[in-house]
Amino acid sequence: MSLPTALKSAFFAALLGTAALTPLAGAQADEQYFPLQSYRVGPYAAGGTGFFGGFIDYLNLVNTRDGGVNGVKLTWDECETQYEVERGVECYKRQKSKPGVAAWNPLSVGIAYAMIDDVGRDKAPLITVNHGRTDSTDGRVFKYVFPLLLNPYSETSGIVNYIAAKEGGLEKLKGKKLAVLHHGSPYGKETIPVYQLLAEKYGFSVEQIEVPHPGNEQQSQWLSIRRSKPDYVVLRGWGVMNPVALKTAQKVGFPVDHIIGNVWSNSEEDVIPAGEAAKGYTAITTQASGAEYPVLQEIVKTVYGANKGNLDDKKRIGSVYHNLGIVNGILNVEAVRIAQAKFGKRALTGDEVRWGFEHLKLDAARVEALGAKGLFHSINVSVANHEGEGRVTFQQWDGGKWKVVSDWIAPDWALLRPIIEKSSLAYAAEHGITVRDPAAEEASN
């Protein structure tokens, strides 16, 4: 569907409160259905069109090239949320009645939080790739929630490890000064305790500065940064906050190559509006950008070649959000494939797909076989670990495109796990959840 058509559908759907029209609406017995709570209008539409476009492009590739997963066609429909929680919940209520729901992928912290209890009751997995509750990494407590590839604590550890590598090792962090400029929201504040923990462990000091939502004024924050002269600034932003941060940094004379962006400050949408001020800016990512990977080439040839591509502007193929959508598509499809190997080559229930996600293991060889070598590293999900030990890399904006500037880096999972478990067990106690025993479950499988 072309962008104007998709936009018009989404716009009128938003007006009428109905699901946007898509090529494959509804699901039959031999079809696996992906309900998409997408956002193609509203303030976050740029990210939504990229991510959901990539996701749909991959599902289309699997259908067109392979005839689905082992003969089971993949279907989806979109319900416009405009990134609003109440609309997302309304979409959930409407879409869950359709048969063959595989997994939910709202790409919204707020909507995901609002769905946690519901997906537990309805027994369908909720995927929060690169975001969501950090403690939902503990699958013993959050059975149906999967913050795949990267949770906020791992992201923090990955950023600190990257800075350490730049400085010549973790021991060189001693005495350094970091400033974290974070969005004034629960998302922005989530990493405050982890930065404190890592600062104490490695001997650097950290100043955490809040930017009120939406972040379109940052003069005072950057003047404070200029006064305190940190060695690095970590940008934990969202939306308009990111380009404004880069522009204001330039305005107060802070060097852009000493600003490190987090995973929601790493897209083209974050740097293009900042113009020259963004040149040299570095940000973390779980998936490289660019269209040179075999899976993207296949999408270009098979999907866009047949005029089934979801992005209207082909220049966006291989952009950060588009590639995240493709990687998310790979993870969803492979979870279905793995679950089919156990439960049979048919449309699965949400609970069966959840089992597939809990056994989602894609090593370097499998990633290469999927045509995604270099696009992302690997994943190793288990009952206890719903994040799956994703690796991160860092990319630098050269004014026209992102360029990878690091190897794949592993966060310090061992250090983070006890904090995650402390939080998840408290959640279990508060909500009366029985903590699962992974060993016993694996034995019974």
Next chain:
Amino acid sequence: MDWPFFTEVLVGGLLSGVMYSLVAIGFVLIYKTSGVLNFAQGAMLLFAALTFVSLTERGLPFWAALLLTLAAMVAIGATIERTVLRPLVNQPPITLFMATLGVSYVIEGAAQLLWGTQVHGLDLGIDDRPLEISGVLISIFDLFAAAVAGAMVAALTLFFRYTRIGLGFRAVADDQLAALAVGLSLDRIWTSVWTAAGVVALVAGLLWGARLGVQFSLSLVVLKALPVLVLGGFDSIAGAIVGGLIVGAVEKLAEVYIGPFFGGGIEGWIAYVAALGFLLIRPAGLFGAKLVERV
């Protein structure tokens, strides 16, 4: 006390305040003549910036894109007045406010339908590198924006003081019934005012777009204008300027010097606290006309 740093924060705040004033002036123009708080001003600003940048990206020269956008803004302003506000004349203020709220959503949706959802950079050719004056860094772009705001206020002053339509505007602002009685056309004046608000939205949209990037959240800058209006008065252009300067300075000084005691991030609401405090002392704002009603 680190006085150079204090000066830097203060000057930065004042210059930021000028940017808020640019948005507030659009509100004042319409409120002064028709008593309508035009919530669609932010959406008009977004539409202007998005139209301009989309036209330049399609290869139109700067001035051609500017003229076409200007024409589009004039058309939008006149259309809103003709199709929404005029049929609702004599309705309660809350009805008119809700109508502009609806218009705001329609413009935002139309902007995305027409030009797409992508974010854009907008380069006006003004370098945003800092200028150092006696150890104090001042943004060249902010100085440029202040000069544009000054020029716009001067142009509006000349327009309202020396042109026939401008004098009519002042007459309507003073007393609508008296203006009608002497033969002034309210419809024509309201259309002109909405047109002028469209032009102000274009200027503000270009400057804010160059600073933030042209994206959907540009329409949120109206939130910065509201405390300015409360402080300066809803019907005074001078009030919008002075209110903007006060809000800008208060926000920045409070964030730097008081913010750390509250964990930071206070500038989003401190301006509203100041505005509320002011409202209690002077309900009409600094320069707003006091409402006297015969009962």
